[in-house]
Amino acid sequence: MGDRAVSSSDLTMRVLLISHEPQASPGVIGRLLYERRIETETHIVLEDPVNPNTAFPDPGDFDAVISFGSFCNAYDPAVRDWVEPEVSLISDMVERDIPYLGVCFGGQLLAEALGGSVERAPAGSDEIGLIDIDSDVAEIPSGPWFSWHEDRTTLPDHVTVLAHNGNAPQLFRYGRAVGTQFHPEAEIPLVRTWTEIGGDHIPARTSATEILHDLQVRREDLEANCARLVDWFLEDVARER
Secondary structure, three states: OOOOOOOHHHHHOEEEEEEOOOOOOOHHHHHHHHHOOOEEEEEEOOOOOOOOOOOOOOHHHOOEEEEOOOOOOOOOHHHHHHHHHHHHHHHHHHHHOOOEEEEOHHHHHHHHHOOOEEEEOOOOOOEEEEEOOEEOOOOOOOOOEEEEEOEEEEOOOOOEEEEEOOOOEEEEEEOOEEEEOOOOOOOHHHHHHHHHHOHHHOOOOOOHHHHHHHHHHOHHHHHHHHHHHHHHHHHHHOOOO
């Protein structure tokens, strides 16, 4: 990824990163933004789990906002006290036409902000590990992508589904807001943390060892795919007027 030439236009963007737990990181996406000399600021919602920080920076001070995943489920009543303010923030961004990329949990909150819904997926429909998708966007390959979720998102008709598989919409867009169900930012240190904290969610058909092995084997492909998605978002979605 480090061989990419950086253009002068790369220097003009400032991106807000919304992280939900302090154990999370922007992973490959964070490295790509750094390589593109894009300035970032990170807001961690659950740095103090007892007192969630929903005093978000004004998204209007940034050229784009990226919200990442969470160990929480968006529909869990126990977390709605901080989920709902973030959904309101996203609704405001959509109204103000501020570019937004929601990853997994962040994508689910976008779906809710647009009038959709998120619920627990039927048994056996969880997606943990590498997946392929059917993509309608030339810049977004079919895979591999890494996924870690046990949810089902329903989107309203006015939202455009850009990629899907048999389980869920995987990439969708409304205006300059984009959501993914998969995790383009996934890398071994990040996913190792997920297996340690959320290992009880790993289905019997696989294991933490197998998941991390598959990530290592397909690492170059996964990073290249993430770069294509990030560049598509920054160059085609966020800069679109």
